[in-house]
Amino acid sequence: xxxxxxxxxxxxxxxxxxxxxxxxxxxxxxxxxxxxxxxxxxxxxxxxxxxxxxxxxxxxxxxxxxxxxxxxxxxxxxxxxxxxxxxxxxxxxxxxxxxxxxxxxxxxxxxxxxxxxxxxxxxxxxxxxxxxxxxxxxxxxxxxxxxxxxxxxxxxxxxxxxxxxxxxxxxxxxxxxxxxxxxxxxxxxxxxxxxxxxxxxxxxxxxxxxx
Numbered sequence: 001x002x003x004x005x006x007x008x009x010x011x012x013x014x015x016x017x018x019x020x021x022x023x024x025x026x027x028x029x030x031x032x033x034x035x036x037x038x039x040x041x042x043x044x045x046x047x048x049x050x051x052x053x054x055x056x057x058x059x060x061x062x063x064x065x066x067x068x069x070x071x072x073x074x075x076x077x078x079x080x081x082x083x084x085x086x087x088x089x090x091x092x093x094x095x096x097x098x099x100x101x102x103x104x105x106x107x108x109x110x111x112x113x114x115x116x117x118x119x120x121x122x123x124x125x126x127x128x129x130x131x132x133x134x135x136x137x138x139x140x141x142x143x144x145x146x147x148x149x150x151x152x153x154x155x156x157x158x159x160x161x162x163x164x165x166x167x168x169x170x171x172x173x174x175x176x177x178x179x180x181x182x183x184x185x186x187x188x189x190x191x192x193x194x195x196x197x198x199x200x201x202x203x204x205x206x207x208x209x210x211x
Contacts, residue, residue: 058176062092066165077149080164082128090121092172100179109189113175116196
């Protein structure tokens with residue numbers, strides 16, 4: 001099938017260029033955003049492949065972001081799972097806000113959750129980066145333990161790189177799927193955002209204790 005892009009998704013080329021809109025308030029979600037094109041909903045119900053296409057596009061974007069940022073591991077092997085992880089999560093959060101800010105679908109709780117990804121990633125990545133250059137004892141121990149991956153062959157590095165990027169994308173994918181489904185503010189999202197915030201505070205306190 002061929003698709004025509006729009007700010008809320010995509011629909012077949014034979015759909016009207018100015019589609020009518022329909023309220024999408026769902027009985028299971030009190031605040032589901034309205035004004036989504038009828039053509040998009042009709043196409044999604046008649047052709048599930050369109051919905052899979054939209055999901056795949058969102059996931060592909062966050063995977064590519066994680067792939068680009070975690071590539072720092074080629075400089076130091078341990079960075080695939082340390083600094084690369086932190087900044088990849090932050091980059092994914094920013095990508096979600098930008099992508100769905102353009103295509104539509106952002107809600108208050110989804111903005112909060114994506115912002116928390118950014119805060120979490122920047123805090124973790126910044127802490128690990130500072131430890132790399134400020135703690136001589138840590139740097140010496142890691143140098144002796146893994147030798148910066150100098151003896152790791154390129155195929156294994158590539159496998160680690162792709163595997164880590166895929167893992168980071170999967171970790172953040174629930175937010176992407178909520179956004180893609182135009183899910184509104186519900187109890188699950190609120191509890192999830194609260195757990196994310198509590199986790200950031202807990203890990204920050206743990207890092208201060210370690211220092």
